[in-house]
Amino acid sequence: MRKKLIAGNWKSNGSLELNKALLEGIVGAKALGSVDVVVCPPFPYLQSVGNVISGSMVELGAQNCSATEEGAYTGEVSARMCADIKCSWVIVGHSERRALYAENDEIIARKVKRVVDSGLTPILCVGETLEERESGQAEEVTLKQLDAVFLSVQPHESWVVAYEPVWAIGTGKTASPDDAQSMHKALRNNIRKHFPQIADKIRILYGGSVKSSNAKELFSMPDVDGALVGGASLVSEEFVSIIEAAVE
Numbered sequence: 089m090r091k092k093l094i095a096g097n098w099k100s101n102g103s104l105e106l107n108k109a110l111l112e113g114i115v116g117a118k119a120l121g122s123v124d125v126v127v128c129p130p131f132p133y134l135q136s137v138g139n140v141i142s143g144s145m146v147e148l149g150a151q152n153c154s155a156t157e158e159g160a161y162t163g164e165v166s167a168r169m170c171a172d173i174k175c176s177w178v179i180v181g182h183s184e185r186r187a188l189y190a191e192n193d194e195i196i197a198r199k200v201k202r203v204v205d206s207g208l209t210p211i212l213c214v215g216e217t218l219e220e221r222e223s224g225q226a227e228e229v230t231l232k233q234l235d236a237v238f239l240s241v242q243p244h245e246s247w248v249v250a251y252e253p254v255w256a257i258g259t260g261k262t263a264s265p266d267d268a269q270s271m272h273k274a275l276r277n278n279i280r281k282h283f284p285q286i287a288d289k290i291r292i293l294y295g296g297s298v299k300s301s302n303a304k305e306l307f308s309m310p311d312v313d314g315a316l317v318g319g320a321s322l323v324s325e326e327f328v329s330i331i332e333a334a335v336e
């Protein structure tokens with residue numbers, strides 16, 4: 089059985105003071121242990137958040153990393169640096185990175201390679217836009233994003249895929265549990281085609297306006313293994329309720 093995973097993507101939010109208050113509730117959550125929990129603060133806060141969660145069962149993730157190694161790349165943060173400060177996870181291919189910073193599948197595959205080579209685990213985001221869904225291309229687009237990475241970097245069963253329909257991110261609109269299940273199943277079957285030995289072990293998270301009020305129903309779907317949570321991960325009680333909803 090796959091253990092559920094709840095990851096909080098803080099995006100470009102937080103301050104030393106706010107982070108501390110937010111983390112107090114999360115590190116005390118009773119469901120830790122039954123559910124894997126990851127928090128992904130902005131780069132400048134990784135180390136201080138790492139210090140606060142140290143000794144708890146909450147793990148640390150970065151929201152991005154460079155496609156390059158260290159060197160003359162002003163402003164870049166390498167995966168190895170994230171590993172150095174005790175990150176375990178890196179979100180790669182978030183739709184905001186794809187849309188706002190022109191990250192294409194080739195760049196995303198290079199980033200995943202850096203993440204893996206640095207001993208970290210990727211949370212690979214895939215998902216279609218509203219236009220793509222309305223024109224019947226949702227599955228084709230999403231599977232293509234998955235293949236672009238899985239067929240260029242040897243995947244491992246510890247990897248995590250996050251299905252995040254772009255139209256559901258930060259909009260308050262959530263995919264119905266049936267629509268989420270249908271895409272998660274398609275993703276898992278696609279993994280099975282090329283990597284049958286890991287298909288049933290890889291966790292596939294749903295992301296897109298997950299809140300305490302819709303989490304339980306989404307998590308009851310057989311191929312939904314948890315959530316990547318944006319807005320609701322910034323409110324301690326909300327995030328803890330989502331974690332609790334994932335307890336089997």
Ligand code: PEP
Pocket residue numbers: 097252256257258259260295296297298316317318319320
């Ligand atoms: C996200 O940014 O990954 C996300 C799912 O955001 P939200 O939960 O706010 O829709």
